[in-house]
Amino acid sequence: METKYQKQAKVFKALCDPKRLAILEQLRGGEKCACVLQEPLDLTQSGLSYHMKILCDSGIVTSRQEGKWTHYQLSDSGREYAIELLKELTTPDTEQAIACHRCG
Numbered sequence: 368m369e370t371k372y373q374k375q376a377k378v379f380k381a382l383c384d385p386k387r388l389a390i391l392e393q394l395r396g397g398e399k400c401a402c403v404l405q406e407p408l409d410l411t412q413s414g415l416s417y418h419m420k421i422l423c424d425s426g427i428v429t430s431r432q433e434g435k436w437t438h439y440q441l442s443d444s445g446r447e448y449a450i451e452l453l454k455e456l457t458t459p460d461t462e463q464a465i466a467c468h469r470c471g
Contacts, residue, residue: 375452375456377421377424377425377426378425378426378427378448378449378452380421380425381421381422381424381425381427381428382425382427382449384418384421386408386410386414386418387418387421387422389408390404390408390418390419390422390428390439391422391427391428391441393407393408394428394439394440394441395441397440398438398439398440399438399439399440400433400436400437400438400439401415401416401419401436401437401438401439402436404419404439419437419439422439423439425445425449426442426444426445426448426449427441427442427445427446427449428440428441428442428445429441429442429445
């Protein structure tokens, strides 16, 4: 079973690679077929598949099959999850603040 932290880490893994950021930039223009994404990014089919699996596993991108081709698009719910996750992880929680016993 996937832990909370494993799920959260998938979002950051999706965002920490230049090729995946370039793919997200391409998808900002709307749904794209794998064949359209592959060429400008200079990726092999297996290379694109590797990156798309990470993006889809994160929830930031969704896919659908049409014949032999896969089409990808940005996910509204995935984007909202990523935004909220970053806010949550970077907002101080004063209720959980614990003073150090050694220096306090």
